[in-house]
Amino acid sequence: MELWVDIQKELPGFTLDVNFETGMDILGLLGASGSGKSMTLRCIAGIDTPDKGRIILNGRTLFDSKKGINLPCRKRKLGFLFQNYALFPNMTVEENIGFGIGKLKHGNRRAIIKEMVKMIKLEGLEKRYPSQLSGGQQQRVALARALAIEPEALLLDEPFSALDDYLRSHMVKQLTETLSNYSGVTLFVTHNMDEVYRICNQLVVLSLGKIEVRGRKEEVFRKPPSLVAAQLTGCKNFSRAKYISPFEVEAEDWGINLKTRQEISKQINNVGIRAYAIELALDEAQDNVFSCWLNFTSETPSRMTAYLSMQHEVLGRGNYHIEWEITKQMWHELKDKPQPWKIRFNADELIIV
Numbered sequence: 001m002e003l004w005v006d007i008q009k010e011l012p013g014f015t016l017d018v019n020f021e022t023g024m025d026i027l028g029l030l031g032a033s034g035s036g037k038s039m040t041l042r043c044i045a046g047i048d049t050p051d052k053g054r055i056i057l058n059g060r061t062l063f064d065s066k067k068g069i070n071l072p073c074r075k076r077k078l079g080f081l082f083q084n085y086a087l088f089p090n091m092t093v094e095e096n097i098g099f100g101i102g103k104l105k106h107g108n109r110r111a112i113i114k115e116m117v118k119m120i121k122l123e124g125l126e127k128r129y130p131s132q133l134s135g136g137q138q139q140r141v142a143l144a145r146a147l148a149i150e151p152e153a154l155l156l157d158e159p160f161s162a163l164d165d166y167l168r169s170h171m172v173k174q175l176t177e178t179l180s181n182y183s184g185v186t187l188f189v190t191h192n193m194d195e196v197y198r199i200c201n202q203l204v205v206l207s208l209g210k211i212e213v214r215g216r217k218e219e220v221f222r223k224p225p226s227l228v229a230a231q232l233t234g235c236k237n238f239s240r241a242k243y244i245s246p247f248e249v250e251a252e253d254w255g256i257n258l259k260t261r262q263e264i265s266k267q268i269n270n271v272g273i274r275a276y277a278i279e280l281a282l283d284e285a286q287d288n289v290f291s292c293w294l295n296f297t298s299e300t301p302s303r304m305t306a307y308l309s310m311q312h313e314v315l316g317r318g319n320y321h322i323e324w325e326i327t328k329q330m331w332h333e334l335k336d337k338p339q340p341w342k343i344r345f346n347a348d349e350l351i352i353v
């Protein structure tokens with residue numbers, strides 16, 4: 001199973017130019033709003049037409065500008081799942097799932113529908129209409145409908161963004177389980193990096209219509225090659241950086257010098273560290289331990305974000321140098337300790353770009 005994409009498309013003020021291939025590993029397309037994720041999917045689906053390039057799925061040419069090939073959407077053998085699941089409101093659950101099977105697949109239609117209903121755990125609700133289902137149930141029906149035609153590729157475009165947090169995490173689990181039995185190509189578009197990390201193995205990071213980086217998710221998150229890639233994978237803390245020596249860099253915006261594990265080049269521009277990767281320093285004799293002062297905090301039910309100043313100076317309201325994300329438990333242990341606190345920037349965790 002393989003999808004090969006190399007397409008260009010010009011839009012007013014925007015150029016899409018992407019080139020990637022993917023096999024059985026679920027591929028995540030991650031990018032900011034307007035980076036071209038949906039347009040890429042729409043071109044693969046045949047809803048939009050690239051100006052130039054080729055799209056090949058399992059050896060079948062879906063699109064080739066030079067050869068004048070542009071298969072219509074219905075002949076591409078693709079399943080879609082979009083944010084607004086667009087079930088047919090006047091069809092029941094089983095009719096929605098069965099839509100499309102008739103033409104594309106021989107064999108026992110009823111058996112396929114039954115199997116799909118079981119897969120999405122909606123047994124007993126087959127005769128219901130979409131309006132009689134919850135948002136999560138509707139989305140499961142849409143997933144079943146997409147898979148019922150046994151697509152060669154499944155295109156998922158922000159499928160959970162309309163769901164609340166609880167349903168969303170439930171659907172992510174369900175999708176992961178369902179996809180483990182699916183043997184086609186899967187593309188998953190999102191701007192949510194937690195979701196992409198949970199669901200996908202391989203990543204393509206898009207910025208302004210171009211591919212910023214691609215690779216295994218662990219590698220892309222561990223070592224993003226550019227500032228944009230680091231930001232899109234969730235790194236919050238950056239400083240302009242100046243070369244001091246092969247293993248030492250000045251973080252100009254933070255007013256500190258950092259020892260690095262990897263050898264740095266004289267062309268270094270920025271140094272960064274993820275908010276959750278900063279450690280409370282237990283041993284001040286270690287490398288990269290610095291004093292910090294608390295400016296303000298922001299909390300979620302389980303986590304606390306402390307906005308820190310790296311210098312003992314008054315920063316204006318809402319200003320800070322570093323965002324530090326810690327558990328509530330750690331926060332309760334820390335909050336009454338006298339300042340400055342000592343934090344450590346583990347050299348293994350530094351992002352050098």
Ligand SMILES: Nc1ncnc2c1ncn2[C@@H]1O[C@H](COP(=O)(O)OP(=O)(O)OP(=O)(O)O)[C@@H](O)[C@H]1O
Pocket residue numbers: 011012014031032033034035036037038039040191
């Ligand atoms: N039909 C269109 N005509 C002109 N420009 C378009 C059209 N569709 C999308 N665009 C532009 O193409 C760019 C990429 O849009 P796209 O929908 O692919 O972004 P995205 O990464 O999916 O963003 P989001 O996360 O907000 O959905 C945007 O600048 C958008 O304004």
